[in-house]
Amino acid sequence: MTAKKVFSLVFVRNASEILLGMKKRGFGQGKWNGFGGKIEPGETIPEGAVRELQEECGLIAKELKNVGLLEFKFEGDPTLLEVHVFETHEYHGSVIESEEMLPKWYNLKNIPFKNMWLDDEHWFPYMLRGEFFKGHFLYRGEDLILKYNIQVLDKL
């Protein structure tokens, strides 16, 4: 039976920029990414997304839009990572560095894909076009995608 771990991943946006964080430790260390983490028992996925965003960069999302779903498998590991992707354009607070993340605003024309997870370059265009997407990626290690598919879904 495949074990499943559920994560949130939040991208903070303004008209021309996206807030990314350099992961300072743990899973995905050394990569720019959105803000997120494991959904804890007793919290909803959006609640976990808001919590992780504030813990990792200090911002409090006033609204969250679910923009996609990503599933990751790593060859040799039975665990399926289910990642719920969100965007927020309405937030308050000030961006601060945390133990987990070093935040930095990037122009949408200059996203540092070379220092991000390999899959991001495949699905970011769907997110930036405002299309609700579902992607499945099979990795060998962290640096090789063996196969993937991405589909645009009509938002439920």
Ligand SMILES: Nc1nc(SCCc2ccccc2)c2[nH]cnc2n1
């Ligand atoms: N962009 C992206 N993100 C993740 S993990 C995101 C969820 C997460 C997990 C653990 C700590 C914080 C956040 C990926 N995994 C494989 N490809 C990937 N691409």
